[in-house]
Amino acid sequence: MMKVLIVDDQPELRHVLRICLSAAGLEILEAGNGQKALAAVKEHSPEIIILDVMMPDLNGTEVCSRIRQTAPGTSAYIIMLSARAEVTSRVCGLESGADAYLTKPFEPQEIMAQLRVGIRAVESRKSFLTDSLTGILGRRAFDALFGQTIARSHRHKVPLSLAIIDIDNFKVINDAGGHAAGDKVLREFAQLLRAEARDSDLYFRWGGEEFTWLLSDTDLNGARIATERFREKVARHQFPGVGQLTVSIGVAILEELEDGTSLSARADAALYRAKDGGRNRIEFDQPQAPSAITA
Ligand SMILES: [Mg+2]
The missing domain is CATH 3.30.70.270 (Reverse transcriptase/Diguanylate cyclase domain)
Incomplete structure (x- = not known):
């Protein structure tokens, strides 16, 4: 079962996302801040990460670039979720390694569509990066x-x-x-x-x-x-x-x-x-x- 990590400092938003995603047959993990997100990536290797940008301590852009420097982060599909819609924020998010950038408030069907794109991307990335014989990175x-x-x-x-x-x-x-x-x-x-x-x-x-x-x-x-x-x-x-x-x-x-x-x-x-x-x-x-x- 594919794992999705929801990273957001607001528990209500994590709850809403959990409800949206629970229908998709995915294992759902949550993290309430950037440090916990990094720890969860190391421990659970989630394939898809939904990442809030505005968080206290470590912001989403920093978390994103750090995730990309870890082995599980190489093939993870990262969806950034932010209240900031301006072009500079989008560019900044994508350049830190995000695959997609969605703005809040969001429509559940948009998140779900993006998630399906992510699942397809993760499958092809894994087969590209993994050594098929041993299952470790190739x-x-x-x-x-x-x-x-x-x-x-x-x-x-x-x-x-x-x-x-x-x-x-x-x-x-x-x-x-x-x-x-x-x-x-x-x-x-x-x-x-x-x-x-x-x-x-x-x-x-x-x-x-x-x-x-x-x-x-x-x-x-x-x-x-x-x-x-x-x-x-x-x-x-x-x-x-x-x-x-x-x-x-x-x-x-x-x-x-x-x-x-x-x-x-x-x-x-x-x-x-x-x-x-x-x-x-x-x-x-x-x-x-x-x-x-x-x-
Ligand atoms: Mg936030």
């Missing part, structure tokens, strides 16, 4: 979110780590058990990664048996702990019909002014070193330390 989502995440790290001056993870000797699984066995492993592996990642992280199937993990607000030390814990977790896991597997991981920490191409190239180079070094290990790409002075 390569296209990575391409869409990677640049945004880097820009945000630079802007807020918070560290960001990129880990590229490759399942060791995956070809053997496919060769021995056929592609069905390989697919099963990839699905289970994606679940292990999902369980390990924090809410603020983003993780993707990058292609084949390669996965990427963007660890937000994480420096070298944090990335070392997190990736080592994941490496051990995989090594201990029993994959049905296959047994134990290992991963090689390459990690790079975003440097000042660095772009995504450079960051992913460094993580990739580290991954190759991990493979060359015997697999089941993590390598970090660090800026060159000053080399020892040789007399």
